[in-house]
Amino acid sequence: MASIPISQVWTVVKYVWQQKLKGNKRYPLVLMLEPLFRCNLACAGCGKVQYPPHILKKQLTPEECFAAVEECGAPMVSIPGGEPLLHPQIVEIVNGLVARKKYIYLCTNALELKKRIHEFTPSKYLTFSVHLDGQKEHHDFSVCREGGYDIAIEGIKEAVKRGFRVTPNSTFFDGADPNSIRAYFDEIMAIGVEGMVLSPGYSYDKAPDQSHFMGRARVRKLFRAVLSNRKKSWKFNMSPLFLEFLMGDRNYECTPWGSPAYNIFGWQKPCYLLQDGYVDTFKELMEDTKWEEYGVASGNPKCANCMVSCGYEPTAVIDGFYSFKGFWAMVKGNFSLYKNDHALKQLNEWPSHSSTPLVQIAEPARAAEEINA
Amino acid sequence: MSAEVLKYTREQIEELEVAPGFEHQNLEGWIPNFATDDEIREALEKAFDYRGDVTLTFKSGERIEAYIFNRLTGPSLASSLVQYFTPTANDKRKASYADIARLEFSGKDRAAGKHWEAWVEKYNQKKAAGEKNIALVPEALD
Numbered sequence: 345m346a347s348i349p350i351s352q353v354w355t356v357v358k359y360v361w362q363q364k365l366k367g368n369k370r371y372p373l374v375l376m377l378e379p380l381f382r383c384n385l386a387c388a389g390c391g392k393v394q395y396p397p398h399i400l401k402k403q404l405t406p407e408e409c410f411a412a413v414e415e416c417g418a419p420m421v422s423i424p425g426g427e428p429l430l431h432p433q434i435v436e437i438v439n440g441l442v443a444r445k446k447y448i449y450l451c452t453n454a455l456e457l458k459k460r461i462h463e464f465t466p467s468k469y470l471t472f473s474v475h476l477d478g479q480k481e482h483h484d485f486s487v488c489r490e491g492g493y494d495i496a497i498e499g500i501k502e503a504v505k506r507g508f509r510v511t512p513n514s515t516f517f518d519g520a521d522p523n524s525i526r527a528y529f530d531e532i533m534a535i536g537v538e539g540m541v542l543s544p545g546y547s548y549d550k551a552p553d554q555s556h557f558m559g560r561a562r563v564r565k566l567f568r569a570v571l572s573n574r575k576k577s578w579k580f581n582m583s584p585l586f587l588e589f590l591m592g593d594r595n596y597e598c599t600p601w602g603s604p605a606y607n608i609f610g611w612q613k614p615c616y617l618l619q620d621g622y623v624d625t626f627k628e629l630m631e632d633t634k635w636e637e638y639g640v641a642s643g644n645p646k647c648a649n650c651m652v653s654c655g656y657e658p659t660a661v662i663d664g665f666y667s668f669k670g671f672w673a674m675v676k677g678n679f680s681l682y683k684n685d686h687a688l689k690q691l692n693e694w695p696s697h698s699s700t701p702l703v704q705i706a707e708p709a710r711a712a713e714e715i716n717a
Numbered sequence: 718m719s720a721e722v723l724k725y726t727r728e729q730i731e732e733l734e735v736a737p738g739f740e741h742q743n744l745e746g747w748i749p750n751f752a753t754d755d756e757i758r759e760a761l762e763k764a765f766d767y768r769g770d771v772t773l774t775f776k777s778g779e780r781i782e783a784y785i786f787n788r789l790t791g792p793s794l795a796s797s798l799v800q801y802f803t804p805t806a807n808d809k810r811k812a813s814y815a816d817i818a819r820l821e822f823s824g825k826d827r828a829a830g831k832h833w834e835a836w837v838e839k840y841n842q843k844k845a846a847g848e849k850n851i852a853l854v855p856e857a858l859d
Contacts, residue, residue: 384855386831386856396784402802489851492852548739559734562733562734648736
């Protein structure tokens, strides 16, 4: 079931239809605003922080952030990084965006969240999107830091207690165990978070590790096992149609302009994941980028394994709000548990320890027991 | 990306089990030849992909350290530009390909050798030695 508040859904619906009425073929839904690349983690799979120190010390000013938000006009702003809580003016940036009535997803690894949460004010416009890559051992291994999960959970609990919107955000790599992911869903929903966000990992060009990213076939296999036979307690802060895409039930093309990225280098061409250059203005990004050179249909090998939310969720959102068929599929998806006997069988037969050394976790309860309970 | 990947069709992409990653060359310390236009263009494209600083020597004799984050290629070297930050200035700067006399991949490749297996090996060694709170920590900025 989706967990996005009605006011946010209505803002997006209104925005999408305004664009349609204006005849805009390409428009942004979420601005990916990266105020800095500095981070307090050193994850092997991350391609966002591999820069020399003088680049890592640079950051956008609040004024630069506000100017980018105004220039872009998207109703939602995701603030990834780097670790945004390391930005000395992050509170000012967030407050300025809330004042502009933008729905903000502040992406954080939550190592600093508990310490700094008192500086923020709860608002329907502000969500803490906490990086959690599964159960404790999985997350700690994934972010290359033992104890990272416990600190993040403390931060999440404190944020939930103070009335903030919190949506754990998980990236899954090759070797992820669907039974463990499902057990993680149970654990995290029990804490009282608003909903979960999921994505398969993308093999960033600049990431140190280049060999643990799933191809499309494996992504679909994993997410079909994970997302079929859902529990009523699970809520997702995502379009149900995007989740169906991950499960292999839908074919979508990428909408790279749906989530444009802005950082200290400028507007990133073509999207949040690929760094094919930079331009100075949002207009240049939208008008001068050769969009036909990107996406799976283009044959661009850099897009070959991508099924990531920043490219495909905009496609799903537009599909859901543009046609009655799409809207009806979204409504149905919101209430469906996606019963699927074949997926359940796959889940129960899934090797508990996969080929990579990622899995160093006690075997979670098997799905059949959960379903039959 | 490897040439093998470029041959994949849409159908093959859809059937991919494991994504082929980007193959990084070991460029740290490399000083490319700058004899022809093609060599200059190819070397500056690699500098754009490089995960560390380079040293640029201009035809004027000026020599700077820089992180190249963008390139704008035109029909001639004179109309092609690199954009970069230097460690000592806050503003973005531009230089024409035609003004660059020499390029050195002088800075450290900030991601080289930090692959997943290196982390697992380090983790297992430290675990076996009885250490707790094992982690990879970001490099110091100063």
